[in-house]
Amino acid sequence: MDQESYDVLIVGGGLAGIRAAIAAAEMNPRLKIGMVSKVYPMRSHTVSAEGGAAAVMSAEDSYHTHAFDTIKGSDYLADQDVVEAFVRESPVEIVQMEHWGCPWSRNPDGTIAVRPFGGMTTWRTVFAADKSGFHMLHTVFQTSLKYDQIHRHDEAFVTKLLVEDSRCVGVVAMDMRSGRFIALTAKSVILATGGFGRIYAFTTNGNICTGDGMALAYRAGVPLKDMEMVQFHPTGLPFTGILITEAVRGEGGYLLNKDGERFLKRYVPNKMELGPRDIISRAMITEFDAGRGFEGPHGLYMHLDVRHLGEAVIDRKLPFMRELGREFVGIDIVKDPIPVRPVMHYMMGGVDADISGLTPMIGLYAAGECANVGLNGANRLGSNSLPECLVFGAAAGRAAADYASSAKAVGSNPVDAMLKAEAKRVDETYLSKRDGDERIGEIREDMQLSMDEGAGVFRTREGLLELTKRLDSFRERFEKVKLYDSSRTFNTELTSAFELDFMLDCAVTVAHSALAREESRGAHARRDFPDRNDEKFLKHTLAHATDGAPRLDYRDVRITSFQPQARSY
Amino acid sequence: MPDKKITVRATRFDPDKDEKPRLQSYEIPFPDESMVVLDALNYIKSHVDGSLSYRWSCRMGICGSCGMMVDGVPKLTCNAFLRDYWPKAVTVEPLNNFPIIRDLVTDLDDFMHKLKSIKPWIIRKQELPLGAGEHRQTNEQIDDFRQFSQCINCMLCYAACPVYGLDDKFLGPAATALARRYNLDSRDQGLKQRLPMVADPDGVWECSFVGECSVVCPKGVDPAKAIQQTKLDTTMRFVLPYGNRE
Numbered sequence: 001m002d003q004e005s006y007d008v009l010i011v012g013g014g015l016a017g018i019r020a021a022i023a024a025a026e027m028n029p030r031l032k033i034g035m036v037s038k039v040y041p042m043r044s045h046t047v048s049a050e051g052g053a054a055a056v057m058s059a060e061d062s063y064h065t066h067a068f069d070t071i072k073g074s075d076y077l078a079d080q081d082v083v084e085a086f087v088r089e090s091p092v093e094i095v096q097m098e099h100w101g102c103p104w105s106r107n108p109d110g111t112i113a114v115r116p117f118g119g120m121t122t123w124r125t126v127f128a129a130d131k132s133g134f135h136m137l138h139t140v141f142q143t144s145l146k147y148d149q150i151h152r153h154d155e156a157f158v159t160k161l162l163v164e165d166s167r168c169v170g171v172v173a174m175d176m177r178s179g180r181f182i183a184l185t186a187k188s189v190i191l192a193t194g195g196f197g198r199i200y201a202f203t204t205n206g207n208i209c210t211g212d213g214m215a216l217a218y219r220a221g222v223p224l225k226d227m228e229m230v231q232f233h234p235t236g237l238p239f240t241g242i243l244i245t246e247a248v249r250g251e252g253g254y255l256l257n258k259d260g261e262r263f264l265k266r267y268v269p270n271k272m273e274l275g276p277r278d279i280i281s282r283a284m285i286t287e288f289d290a291g292r293g294f295e296g297p298h299g300l301y302m303h304l305d306v307r308h309l310g311e312a313v314i315d316r317k318l319p320f321m322r323e324l325g326r327e328f329v330g331i332d333i334v335k336d337p338i339p340v341r342p343v344m345h346y347m348m349g350g351v352d353a354d355i356s357g358l359t360p361m362i363g364l365y366a367a368g369e370c371a372n373v374g375l376n377g378a379n380r381l382g383s384n385s386l387p388e389c390l391v392f393g394a395a396a397g398r399a400a401a402d403y404a405s406s407a408k409a410v411g412s413n414p415v416d417a418m419l420k421a422e423a424k425r426v427d428e429t430y431l432s433k434r435d436g437d438e439r440i441g442e443i444r445e446d447m448q449l450s451m452d453e454g455a456g457v458f459r460t461r462e463g464l465l466e467l468t469k470r471l472d473s474f475r476e477r478f479e480k481v482k483l484y485d486s487s488r489t490f491n492t493e494l495t496s497a498f499e500l501d502f503m504l505d506c507a508v509t510v511a512h513s514a515l516a517r518e519e520s521r522g523a524h525a526r527r528d529f530p531d532r533n534d535e536k537f538l539k540h541t542l543a544h545a546t547d548g549a550p551r552l553d554y555r556d557v558r559i560t561s562f563q564p565q566a567r568s569y
Numbered sequence: 570m571p572d573k574k575i576t577v578r579a580t581r582f583d584p585d586k587d588e589k590p591r592l593q594s595y596e597i598p599f600p601d602e603s604m605v606v607l608d609a610l611n612y613i614k615s616h617v618d619g620s621l622s623y624r625w626s627c628r629m630g631i632c633g634s635c636g637m638m639v640d641g642v643p644k645l646t647c648n649a650f651l652r653d654y655w656p657k658a659v660t661v662e663p664l665n666n667f668p669i670i671r672d673l674v675t676d677l678d679d680f681m682h683k684l685k686s687i688k689p690w691i692i693r694k695q696e697l698p699l700g701a702g703e704h705r706q707t708n709e710q711i712d713d714f715r716q717f718s719q720c721i722n723c724m725l726c727y728a729a730c731p732v733y734g735l736d737d738k739f740l741g742p743a744a745t746a747l748a749r750r751y752n753l754d755s756r757d758q759g760l761k762q763r764l765p766m767v768a769d770p771d772g773v774w775e776c777s778f779v780g781e782c783s784v785v786c787p788k789g790v791d792p793a794k795a796i797q798q799t800k801l802d803t804t805m806r807f808v809l810p811y812g813n814r815e
Binding site: 039040042043044045047048092095096098099100101103104105106108109110111112131134135138142143145146154177206207208239240242243297298316320323324327328439440441442444445483484485487488489490491492493496 | 583584585586601603611614615616618619620622623624625626627628629630631632633634648670671672674677681684685688689690691696697699702703704705706707708710711714715718719721722747751754756757
């Protein structure tokens with residue numbers, strides 16, 4: 001039988017996954033650790049993060065302010081004990097990354113430099129020019145190569161969690177090169193598969209961000225938490241959705257409407273360009289609606305202007321932005337303003353997990369964007385996600401290693417049957433199916449456009465109801481899908497089918513969770529319920545899989561010392 | 570021109586069915602000047618032929634997945650604009666010098682082994698405890714290795730390298746540049762451990778200094794320079810003391 005056994009298995013090879021693998025290896029060097037990813041790890045979407053990683057790095061800053069900024073930024077939906085633990089661990093992880101070789105930008109005295117970022121009251125964002133995610137990912141990946149006990153399965157697509165007696169005991173994966181199905185069993189499993197930007201049409205996210213881990217957990221009975229909380233970044237390039245980092249504003253860039261006005265004075269007068277992402281994105285849409293946006297071939301946009309910073313600052317702090325402008329838009333940001341508009345960027349919601357990454361299922365952990373440990377609430381602050389991957393990746397790695405060190409081994413009899421059943425399901429559903437006339441790519445495009453329309457920056461009851469109906473129809477169409485590729489070798493139409501199947505599940509949880517939250521909080525802005533309602537909704541939404549629409553229930557937010565206040569900047 | 574079209578010729582190869590790769594032509598709409606070769610491939614896959622296989626992800630030139638030969642030149646297809654080829658047809662093939670797995674997908678296991686072999690991590694005689702904080706390093710010290718740290722492992726340099734094309738034992742451009750990246754890092758003391766790999770007969774000495782690697786690099790890395798510097802290093806070691814950085 002095709003089976004590999006591990007103590008700890010990590011699904012996903014981005015920043016959170018690799019950090020978890022190294023933490024598990026360091027915690028107990030005798031453990032055999034597996035890491036399975038549908039791409040080579042250095043292709044993971046961490047690579048696209050630009051601005052930096054927030055951490056309290058100096059005596060002038062304090063854990064208390066980082067915690068308060070994060071909780072206020074979350075519109076009080078963050079679990080405060082989780083935030084307090086996070087802000088203490090983040091600086092330790094930043095130094096750890098430095099010891100592993102991350103080329104953090106420096107102060108003249110050689111210490112690690114920080115830059116301002118949106119929603120943060122002081123300078124605390126550590127950065128590696130404007131390619132922070134790229135450098136962090138390559139640093140942890142290259143460092144991970146020195147641990148011989150970490151065994152990788154690159155380009156293997158996980159289609160199912162193996163569950164035995166309510167305990168997660170591994171996964172079924174398809175080796176993409178051979179098309180062969182393998183069972184990867186483990187005493188503990190960590191999901192670190194990232195977000196699902198690709199359920200939207202206009203997104204900063206790469207093609208691989210399809211919510212695989214969220215859907216895997218959801219189908220196995222683990223709830224998805226706060227799925228209505230989708231972040232729209234204010235500054236994406238029209239057409240491609242390429243991210244223009246918030247650091248552009250951190251370094252002093254202006255957002256201008258078509259009248260040349262710094263319009264944020266009407267929305268976040270005390271913070272201006274350094275306001276939080278949810279509010280600035282709404283301000284931009286409001287300005288567009290008032291006729292104050294520029295009109296371009298790819299829709300309305302604003303100007304992001306850094307010309308006053310000068311070439312020297314741009315080349316030292318924002319060289320990648322200059323490169324992106326030159327290569328993808330044909331402009332030189334030293335001389336030309338950058339066209340930008342709000343773009344789907346990040347998922348606050350995710351697999352329900354506690355502070356150690358443990359999900360409600362024994363043996364199953366989650367970390368990074370695919371998890372919701374309660375850090376980001378209704379709106380994540382820029383530069384909190386890279387340290388989230390480090391802090392909670394490491395925590396999940398340690399907790400999973402600890403559990404694996406004492407848990408009993410996984411048997412092979414039921415696993416064998418589950419593997420065969422899964423291979424058979426895939427064959428019957430896709431490869432040997434002869435009927436059907438729907439194309440993967442066309443259903444996917446319809447889903448993406450419907451999500452942009454129905455679950456964007458502003459939502460309404462009518463729009464969300466229409467969205468849930470459309471998503472049902474896309475699911476029906478998906479049952480009639482036809483594959484044009486029957487090959488076993490690197491069949492990317494088959495993996496696209498797996499991804500669309502997963503994305504449809506995730507999209508449904510977004511739509512239903514958003515429909516039920518009849519208030520506006522953080523990134524979830526209802527035109528029909530414009531105010532926050534703490535009495536009813538100071539709660540996490542939990543979406544559970546059923547045969548039909550998800551079943552929703554709610555859990556109180558944990559509050560320690562920061563009582564909810566009105567959120568203004 | 571509402572009905573502007575472009576012809577894309579793409580390599581097709583399925584090892585289960587085909588003896589050798591062949592080109593297949595697709596004529597697709599070209600409605601927007603912003604379209605890149607990758608957009609054309611995605612259009613084909615979504616609307617014309619779902620069986621065409623290729624890798625891609627970030628479509629912003631940083632993940633390194635989508636390198637292919639475009640009209641014979643190794644390029645990231647996410648920033649190879651169709652307008653630069655139109656009205657002629659554009660030919661898209663898998664990267665040269667790598668075994669083909671399927672269609673436009675190549676096998677890069679060889680590089681993954683080479684990457685590990687050069688020990689791409691910080692090596693120190695004694696590790697600094699975490700509690701001691703960061704190593705001091707100035708931006709000027711980072712400038713010493715900065716360009717070599719920009720490698721996205723896209724493999725365009727290997728596809729352009731005539732020496733690697735003849736002998737895949739050659740360590741090659743990206744792996745040498747990354748070894749250089751660590752050897753030049755003021756925090757690193759691993760030069761001596763990496764030297765056997767880079768100074769091996771299959772290491773830098775194989776390079777005939779064609780320099781194509783540096784020409785095709787989409788990230789401004791200069792692997793040819795890394796190779797020449799490494800040659801100098803391996804020679805000078807025998808005549809000059811190298812301080813304590815080993």
